[in-house]
Amino acid sequence: MSVQEILASVGSFSVQDMLLFEEKIRRKVFRKNDLLLRQGEVCQSVYFILSGSFFQFQSDGINETIIDLHLPEEWMYNHPSLIDQKPSHTAIKAFEAAEVIELSLQHLHELIVKSQSFLSFGRVFNQPNHRTYLFDHALSPAQKYGYITNAKPLIVQVFPVKMIASYLKIAPETLSRVRASH
The missing domain is CATH 1.10.10 (Arc Repressor Mutant, subunit A)
Structure with a gap:
């Protein structure tokens, strides 16, 4: 999936915007059962799932309660933790081998400073x-x-x-x- 296709899910971006975006993102690979976010950590990034799937859950040490299920071509993050910058009450784990693009909040803020087009990422947070x-x-x-x-x-x-x-x-x-x- 191209950067253009990924950004099309968010808004309209110029070629220059796409190049800026490419500089700020990181590709990450996860194996089945790898944790992307641990319970108690503060969520600092949003992730676009290129392949594979994830699940978000709460654990009391014995049982896991599924909070969300995430599929390819979807933006994923822990909303309360990311927005409030507080420890997450859930964990996010790879259900199968997966690849994502990570965009940190810090990098998103840097992108917004360089181009107002990136304000359209508000759609990701209000999905x-x-x-x-x-x-x-x-x-x-x-x-x-x-x-x-x-x-x-x-x-x-x-x-x-x-x-x-x-x-x-x-x-x-x-x-x-x-x-x-x-």
């Missing part, structure tokens, strides 16, 4: 939060599953039922019944 929709509405398990498969169709091909059920806050057995009836 639709599927989780908010799922839990701010009284949706049945079937409606939750229908919504998430429309919003992120690859989820059901990448992640196991148990993880999707945790994300949707329904029992895996309930999700299996819902999937069987779809």
